Amino acid sequence: MELQIDRQGRIAVVTVAGRLSSAVADAFDESLQRALDDGAAEVLVDMSHLTFIASTGLRALILAAKRLNPEGGRVHLFGMDEPVRDVFQVSGLMRVFPVYATRAEAEAALG
Amino acid sequence: MTRPADAPLALPFARVGEIVGPAAARLVTLTDDLAAAGGVAETECMAVAARQLQAMAADPAAAGFDAEGSPESVCSRLRHDLRSPLVAVKGFGELVLEIAEEEGDGATGAAAHHVLDAVSEVLVAIERALPPQAPAAAREGEAPPAGPVGRILVADDSAQNRDVLVQYLTREGHQVTAVADGLAAYDAVTAQPFDLVLLDMIMPGMNGDEVLKAIKSSPDLRALPVIMVSALDESDNIARCIEIGAEDYLSKPFNRVLLRARIGACLEKKRLRQVELDYLAAVEKELNVARDVQMSILPRQFPPHVAAAGAGVMVPAREVGGDFYDFFRLDDDRIGIAVGDVSGKGVPAAVYMAMVRTLLRATALFGLSPSRCLERLNEQLSADNERGMFVSLFYGILDVVAGTFTYANAGHLWPLLIRADGATDWVRGADDLLLGVIWGGTYSEAELALASGDTVLVYTDGVVEAAAPSGEEFGRHRLAGLAGAWAGAEPAALLESMLAAVRGFEQGQPHSDDLTGVAIRFLGRVPGRSGFEMEIAADLVEVARLVAALDAYLHRHEVPVAAGYALTMAVEDCVAAIVRRAGGRGGARTIAVHLGLGAEGMLAEIVDDGASPEPEAKDAADGRLQFVMTLVARADYDRVEGRNRLRLFKPLG
Numbered sequence: 047m048e049l050q051i052d053r054q055g056r057i058a059v060v061t062v063a064g065r066l067s068s069a070v071a072d073a074f075d076e077s078l079q080r081a082l083d084d085g086a087a088e089v090l091v092d093m094s095h096l097t098f099i100a101s102t103g104l105r106a107l108i109l110a111a112k113r114l115n116p117e118g119g120r121v122h123l124f125g126m127d128e129p130v131r132d133v134f135q136v137s138g139l140m141r142v143f144p145v146y147a148t149r150a151e152a153e154a155a156l157g
Numbered sequence: 158m159t160r161p162a163d164a165p166l167a168l169p170f171a172r173v174g175e176i177v178g179p180a181a182a183r184l185v186t187l188t189d190d191l192a193a194a195g196g197v198a199e200t201e202c203m204a205v206a207a208r209q210l211q212a213m214a215a216d217p218a219a220a221g222f223d224a225e226g227s228p229e230s231v232c233s234r235l236r237h238d239l240r241s242p243l244v245a246v247k248g249f250g251e252l253v254l255e256i257a258e259e260e261g262d263g264a265t266g267a268a269a270h271h272v273l274d275a276v277s278e279v280l281v282a283i284e285r286a287l288p289p290q291a292p293a294a295a296r297e298g299e300a301p302p303a304g305p306v307g308r309i310l311v312a313d314d315s316a317q318n319r320d321v322l323v324q325y326l327t328r329e330g331h332q333v334t335a336v337a338d339g340l341a342a343y344d345a346v347t348a349q350p351f352d353l354v355l356l357d358m359i360m361p362g363m364n365g366d367e368v369l370k371a372i373k374s375s376p377d378l379r380a381l382p383v384i385m386v387s388a389l390d391e392s393d394n395i396a397r398c399i400e401i402g403a404e405d406y407l408s409k410p411f412n413r414v415l416l417r418a419r420i421g422a423c424l425e426k427k428r429l430r431q432v433e434l435d436y437l438a439a440v441e442k443e444l445n446v447a448r449d450v451q452m453s454i455l456p457r458q459f460p461p462h463v464a465a466a467g468a469g470v471m472v473p474a475r476e477v478g479g480d481f482y483d484f485f486r487l488d489d490d491r492i493g494i495a496v497g498d499v500s501g502k503g504v505p506a507a508v509y510m511a512m513v514r515t516l517l518r519a520t521a522l523f524g525l526s527p528s529r530c531l532e533r534l535n536e537q538l539s540a541d542n543e544r545g546m547f548v549s550l551f552y553g554i555l556d557v558v559a560g561t562f563t564y565a566n567a568g569h570l571w572p573l574l575i576r577a578d579g580a581t582d583w584v585r586g587a588d589d590l591l592l593g594v595i596w597g598g599t600y601s602e603a604e605l606a607l608a609s610g611d612t613v614l615v616y617t618d619g620v621v622e623a624a625a626p627s628g629e630e631f632g633r634h635r636l637a638g639l640a641g642a643w644a645g646a647e648p649a650a651l652l653e654s655m656l657a658a659v660r661g662f663e664q665g666q667p668h669s670d671d672l673t674g675v676a677i678r679f680l681g682r683v684p685g686r687s688g689f690e691m692e693i694a695a696d697l698v699e700v701a702r703l704v705a706a707l708d709a710y711l712h713r714h715e716v717p718v719a720a721g722y723a724l725t726m727a728v729e730d731c732v733a734a735i736v737r738r739a740g741g742r743g744g745a746r747t748i749a750v751h752l753g754l755g756a757e758g759m760l761a762e763i764v765d766d767g768a769s770p771e772p773e774a775k776d777a778a779d780g781r782l783q784f785v786m787t788l789v790a791r792a793d794y795d796r797v798e799g800r801n802r803l804r805l806f807k808p809l810g
Binding site: 067068098101102104105108109112129135136137138139140141142 | 498546569630
């Protein structure tokens, strides 16, 4: 897994690439939580180069979404490829996360 | 002190007498002074050793020195023999000094200091008298704070060396055992546990390096650290011993600081290794607990049923995942099956899974529809879910009278429907959310019409995510492509085929997730229990009356004679068996027989009030009553409301 988190104002832009397996999910979780500790109000996750996501990776995203929820913030996802999209589709998580095709669409929605 | 490389090496006995002799004499005087001042037993030993040195320096041959061999080896042994008495003098001297300082005995302390200075002078004198050879011993500094303590074996053939080491080490707080030769050392380490061995290089019988080799080639002893003890000029041997596996070495006479430091380092290293091993063992144990929890909650066998067959299989990954499956009988006509996959791994996943399974059973057995059942579970799992655990869960109910499979799916992979003719299709869902994520979600429900021989295969992502060595995933489409060929198979055999396909694909790659599958096969609709109904006393005369009434009923409903006759005979056989046992304890008093008649066939139900279990009824269900089983197609046995119930199904045509 390659992970990069950039702060753009109130938005934390997370780029996660490769395999988000159980082995690295804890590190992913911690990085997300740290971004929220630093005061990010929205999270934007670039999944264009993500090839696999394990259930523990989903858990990290769900925890971040739950933490943002009381203040009205959300975890936005974009750029999902077919295998990752399948996971979100089947697990019903498309209803929980706002999902966009491209970064431009996601940023437009975030305003 | 160098000599020309081409000059012959003269035996330096005279030089030794000249140079070492005076230093040795001074040492004798000073040890005598110390003995007079301190008067403890150790000081006597020191005085004796000093005299041995003096004698050896004055006339080695007279002191028992063997001058045979090459000049190099003679010099080497002479250095060794001159140094040997110093081991005792120096060792005991340091001990006496330490005790004196502790006790504030200035006079003894000063005398001990003089002795130790004299020892240093003798060591220098020996080096001046003999050709140069070895590196200098490390300088002594202040004693470091006490290190870890342990069980130490000392093996040395010199009684003086042994005594010094035992005294030293005991004082440091170690438990010390001393032996005098190599064989005794090996016997000791095999007989009792030690933390460290100090092994003298040269010993009678079995040398130190041989003992070391024996220890390092034994699987049980390999981890035992060994420090070699040698004279300074045995550097080749030391190097070899380090190669064989010695942890470290010490040269004689002992430098107390080095001795303490090396022993401390060895014991600390061993302790850390043990901490690591203990930790790994604890982790392994925890994983086993998780695996036990996981395996123990799986149902052992599919509930026997006249209209359905099923099987489940789970191959846990090394690091336990959170898969589980379950099947249970909801009532006579309905069987529930569930497959779930909890997020995460290890003990948390196993515990969460056990909780989900318990909640599922508690909820499902109320007879709730699949969607209502998942909604209730989601509410319970979403409340107080700080850790953010969740579970994907597929829950379906097979209704054997209606011939339907009703299901709801909370974020689980779509199961496969394998028709009797080999056609396959996904058991599609509405992609409802995983359980435990958000409170208050709703779940949709769908229904499939099943025909006789249709199978539903539910599996977890361990199956579709199994990877080939190339990294390619097995994938659900590959599974669907293969499944058609498994259409005719019994559920257990079907699951075996699935596992074999996955294993073949993995080509020995270890799988990182649990592999789980459940197959349920509809054997064909059975009629409801309407139509014929009769209750008799457990009496042979009554059996005849029952058979006559049953015959008449079947005839009236124009059941084909062969089928009707077979069923009547099977019922008669089973009822007669119950009656034969009725005289005994717990025997039945009344027997009720119901018969349902449908387009597919006949379902006879024999219920008696005998004690549980009615072995022969059970035998029939198990297929062991071969006669009955040749007459009817399928049978099952169950204990219902305190009664034994045997069901026999006979197809028509």
